[in-house]
Amino acid sequence: MPNPRKPAPAGAEHAPLQLEHFLPYKLSILSNTVSQAIADDYQRRYDLSVTEWRVMAVLARFDGLSAREVAERTAMDKVAVSRALARLVEAGRVHRETHGNDKRRSVLSLTEAGWAIHDDVAPMARAREREVLAKLDAQEQEWLNRILDKLLAH
Amino acid sequence: MPNPRKPAPAGAEHAPLQLEHFLPYKLSILSNTVSQAIADDYQRRYDLSVTEWRVMAVLARFDGLSAREVAERTAMDKVAVSRALARLVEAGRVHRETHGNDKRRSVLSLTEAGWAIHDDVAPMARAREREVLAKLDAQEQEWLNRILDKLLAH
């Protein structure tokens, strides 16, 4: 008998959550599992955190963003972005200069070295995404997309 | 023109990810948003971390678990569980005793104070879940459930 646990009687008045059927919990597990699988592909190899990778991914698409704009696009807070940028600039992966008209703002872009990493990591990330989606049939994939977009709207 | 950003030409050879259509990214945003909304309900009021709440939720359903079993059920690592338990026992929310036959194992259960918190927080958590699901119609809710279970299987 590996684990003969009784499903808590707990009197009668309590109403315990069933974590395994609780949406926020399931989302958390799934999200962490998937993100970690991708991170495993690049963290060791490039000494790159998830935060840093997201900053790079955004700069790959939108060249010349400011730090605040990066924060908006990645949904991370500005402190996290500031720190990620400090490391990325230090490592020569991101180039930072000051905006001509507004000396508060930075103008950010990937360096050659940054692009090289991007071009290696992006396909791996896409492959992981495909692995996850491969567990679903075409119809389920469509529904998932629609549902996530609906939940994320506004 | 608040933000006239050009969608990165970036030469021609690069293929930047579109984060906003990338499944792992969308999952991460959604999961964090939902979990944070729930946490906001109890963190200040009870000085209770997400980790601690999950431990309590599991003990509410499965009385007498060991720390390792709690870790399994919450999908958290044993160090996180150990620390959460230390705080919960210290705060008088969880009772810990030693297993009769195996002195390594602990036998854990909620105290009266623990149950009181549980009985206040659990309905709030359920209400938040309902708020999220309210954005979907009945059909979408069914698909979401089925799809998440499929992705989480194995």
Place this chain on the structure above:
DNA sequence: ACGTTATAGTTACATATGAAACTAATTGCA
């Protein structure tokens, strides 16, 4: 022009987290 308010970004501090080393108890098997 000038003082107030807002914004971009960094720094400091306190807390959270994860990996690995560690202790204590139990199990397996020669």
Place this chain on the structure above:
DNA sequence: TGCAATTAGTTTCATATGTAACTATAACGT
């Protein structure tokens, strides 16, 4: 038995993270 290998749980250490305070610059209203 008795000793090597496992297992439960804690501690340590190095990093990560969030909040709030801070600096510098720009925008706004009078």
